[in-house]
Amino acid sequence: MPTIKDVASRAGVAISTVSAVINRSAPVSEEVIQRVEEAIAAIGYLPHGAAKALRSGDSRLIGLILPDITNPFFSTVARVIETVCMRAGYMTFVYNTDEDIDHEMRILKMMRAQRVAGLVLISTRSDAEHGRRLMSEINVPTVLFSSSVPATPYDAVTLDEAMASRIAIEHLAALGHRRIGVLTGRPNVSTHEERLEACVETMRAHGIEPSGDLIVAANFDQAQAFGATKALLALPEPPSAIFAFSNLMMIGMMRAVVASGLSCPRDISLVGIGDFEWPEIMNPQMTVVSMPAAEMAERSIEILLAEIASKRAPTGRRTMFEPRLIIRESTAAPRLSLPA
């Protein structure tokens, strides 16, 4: 591959002059610019990214760490971030953690080895201990996405998680449901904790005493949600509605309802957090709490790029977005309401 040296000698100028015209970092005469650009085109020169990064100390690389790109929510996040980064002259590394904390740390290490200029991190845990580990492993501007980690100075972009639970439970309560099942995520994850707390609060506010039997952790996982839903449905007194904390768990619920020979919403109402791109092809069309994925992604990368550009310390601010309840077909009044 040709180097800047080849360009220089072909154009009959010094290496530093070529650099100046490429980066427009110093005044160069029109005539020399011409010659250099011709030389570049003629030999097909492309600056060597690693050499540039090494010398300038700026990798122009950004890392995105998320649970699973296969999840449509995360893939749209990735697309948005990639697009914005490219426009700003950054390339992106996208890596999957599979919600495995050790793997997350391993990926963080790889990113650090690449000297990424910044990180958007959808972390798998959000307790203080993990926060400390993160702090020791991360030495670049970082924004947390869809989770907030205490004891940590990073900016965060999240949903208003409490509101998400509240509008879902209120919808169900308004329909007349009293026995409401909840498929939650996993302890030490802020989305889990905050949504769960708001669920309980909202139920109590509506005179429903949350029952431990009906609130089950399903790890944000489709298969676990399937199993948990079947178990819930097999209870002597099954819930008349179930609320799930993720889009994948919603799918698990629906599969379980089908597999149990029941029908939604006739036998059971279903709501979840996270929308689907083509609701009309689903059976039934799901009532969901939808989150503005693209807007959130855009905001997070904007915050990150601003922090990188300004070289300012993070503010530790949390930017929240509002979820929206979309009522479709999967929720209805309970079939027969038992006397309270």
Next chain:
Amino acid sequence: MPTIKDVASRAGVAISTVSAVINRSAPVSEEVIQRVEEAIAAIGYLPHGAAKALRSGDSRLIGLILPDITNPFFSTVARVIETVCMRAGYMTFVYNTDEDIDHEMRILKMMRAQRVAGLVLISTRSDAEHGRRLMSEINVPTVLFSSSVPATPYDAVTLDEAMASRIAIEHLAALGHRRIGVLTGRPNVSTHEERLEACVETMRAHGIEPSGDLIVAANFDQAQAFGATKALLALPEPPSAIFAFSNLMMIGMMRAVVASGLSCPRDISLVGIGDFEWPEIMNPQMTVVSMPAAEMAERSIEILLAEIASKRAPTGRRTMFEPRLIIRESTAAPRLSLPA
């Protein structure tokens, strides 16, 4: 950030010795290895990727270029490739072309600037002219995925496209369909060309003369498939079945059927190429020609890594995988068959 120099001075050895223990590239006494490893751990040293790449001439980077990571087919491809690469000590860049040929070339350029060691490319076009452009732009081992480009020396991993069309059309013909619509992709794409040719052949083999009215290009696109399907349905003599060349177009078809107030498979049968992860939550469950996405991805990256490792020229071989017809609910016998 600490450098190898800091490690060296803390361990009381030369820089080259540190390098030798890190890379196990030369014999080092057990005692010195100890000291060096302690020093590394103590100061939290991580080799500088760009410096390594620059000096060694090996970026340990692999590029994956695909149409749209948001498409579940491609996101599973990306996951597989990322996983295999990481295991082999490579990092991956994943970029979306949006099926825009100029954007594809731009991304190729970025990849070249990063001096990626290899490329798996799901190209947007596959005519000879594009092949020539590719050849001039690509100077690293490359495997083409899901497309084959003539006049090009690259290895390719694809579906047996002819078989995909054949089994779909044969299924429809066996059910008794005579007026079969086809939603194709876009000219100059090998998946389009090969599938279309096989469609026509198979129809003729079954005594069905393909009609130009019923074969419409929808660009592999969901929205265009929606429109095309509505148009097909509004024909004076609408088809009794439609076959689409992609999973997204299948969704477009189903939406169009719903929007037209019709019912599948009662009023029309629908088949497509590409499966969905949770067919049972769809209405109706789709009959599809499924392709082994993960296996294909795995094979392609294996071929690429082998080519990189062996430093051998590509063989130009095409590895084909067999599609499989999965019959579910969206196909049935035509409602009333007109006399031929």
Next chain:
DNA sequence: TGTATTACTCGAAACGTTTCGTGCAAGCGC
């Protein structure tokens, strides 16, 4: 007309590694 300024170009150092030739001591065969 002399001097300060500007516009341009250049050469060399530096970024953090790997690689290679060299040196040195110990062990070996004869």
Next chain:
DNA sequence: GCGCTTGCACGAAACGTTTCGAGTAATACA
């Protein structure tokens, strides 16, 4: 006891850039 190999450690060069101080010619100012 001598020369050879072997095992280990070292120093310096090189990878392809950017950056910076310095040099030169032309222009502007007084």
